[in-house]
Amino acid sequence: MTAISTQSTAGAPATATSTLDLAGVSRWYGNVVAVNDVTMRLGPGVTGLLGPNGAGKTTLLHMMAGFLSPSRGTVTLDGAPTWRNPAVYRQLGLVSEREAVHTFLSAYEFVLASAKLHQLPDPEAAARRAIELVEMEDAQNRRIGTYSKGMRQRTRVAAALVHDPQVLLLDEPFNGMDPRQRLHMMALLHRLGDTGRTILFSSHILEEVEQVSGTVQVMVAGRLAASGDYRTIRRLMTNRPHVFAVRSTDDRALAVALMAEASVSGVELGRTGLTVKAGDYGAFTRALPRIALRHGIRVRQLLPEDESLESVFSYLVEA
Template sequence: MTAVEPSAVPAARTAPEPATPAVVSFDHVTHWYGNVVAVNDISLELGPGVTGLLGPNGAGKSTILHLLSGFLSPSRGSVTIGGVAPWRHPAIFDTVGLVPERDSVYAFLTAREFVLASAKLHKLPDPKAAAERALQLVEMIDAADRPIQTYSKGMRQRAKVAAALVHDPKVLLLDEPFNGMDPRQRMHMMDLLRDLGQRGRTILFSSHILEEVERLADTVQVVVAGRLAASGDYRTIRRLMTTRPHVFLLRSTDDRELARVLMASPAVQGVALTKDGLEVRASDHGTFTRKLARSCRDAGIGLREVIPSDESLESVFAYLVGA
């Protein structure tokens, strides 16, 4: 894969800048390891809700999370959480929960012991009650007294999430949190994170799995080769890419007649009759969607379904990395 230059894809904005200050802020942040630039001049602001950090392996996602966690200092620029720079400021973890990608757990401990230790480190007034609440959140009560070394990868992930949530942080950072989870565990974790976001928590999770980000994130930050390639709602990002046609699958009462009608439109590049319906390649998303219903009405055709066939994050990501 070849990464696009940052100027090739404009950053999408789905709404005006919020009136309240951002919880998380990157201001022209660069970080390098020796001669390797891992993060290159990234600026972004995040508020409450769930944000997906999307990019291929090696794109710089973990470095961004480590900068936010205070494990790394910016080589240039500034990083703040709630207006405070996390580097050399361990008190930031009073309001931040971190789920690292690696299994940073003591395998001989049980999940209850591990989460309880986290609660005690945070000096919570009732660490046992806090640990119990966190274990319940991730559905680990039944297995809480087994040693972590007996857990599956997905169960270890849930134990790490419980430890990160034990002090009810305002900001939650997760690095590839769904690795190893089975479909039921993944669905429950997505519901949990979505609920936390709706309750005002600021959640940033990294993933190279497009479906995870598409299903969970309110906004998307796409990182390619250490640069922020696109930012915003993934549908808005996709609609900015006018160099590629938008593909729709239409189902109507007369697909063949609809194909003839649409071919007369300058907003349509091509049509194809398939077993699933009428596939349409539109060169102008806005014009096509505005005129489609009127065209069907004027031709006496009943429009039953309109499916944007390429509006998944997979299409967006493939475009951004030049696949």
């Protein structure tokens, strides 16, 4: 499988200080290959990590966090290896998918313990700031054992943020959160990304990724299948016709005219307008205004119908 990439270093925030680099990374367990020859660079901003179950997402995150060694290749944070290098945790925060919290502690005690482990100069103040970031002030003194799953998740995010890391890795961070909590967490990730932090989060809910980040890394069967802005990835899929919804002042006449256009592979006339399949996205969108003008037709609507993250993801998984 050849990965589709649209990544560019242009436009990176000037405040960026940390970059995660994976070069030819593989990880296997006996005869089972979990991650196969992955190369990627993660810079400032928010990136979504996608893939079906068993695609290798968690293994990849654990190698980035220094919990696993690559069987082959290198994982580095600002040029330093993440494996067997505790110093990277000064710049890196991790929220794993599997919960590991002491339920007899309060949220404040749990986050404070994390601040002390990082040897912060004022751990109490750092713990309070992190708890405020995730909106857990009202429940911070209750035992974690009394929390809902969403509250426990926010507590874990606070513990990962307490030392103000430049890199944040999140494995299914929205699990258990109600709609309001998810919206708040999405806004928080946006703010952190806008300040130059490097954030990678995995999610199996495509709508979450679409709302938080247009930039994705897609894993399929242990390999990196696509990398970059998912809309641009879709336009690079030359083997899949692009589907457009078109409405005009004369749909029937426009349908006849479009069938003679070389970039159009199919036209379907329906009650609400036309469904047009085009083999070349750019050629069709350039040709449509000329054709409409030539025939005295006004185009009222032109919408790509398969540029959602769900469509792109389904195409990549099926490939």
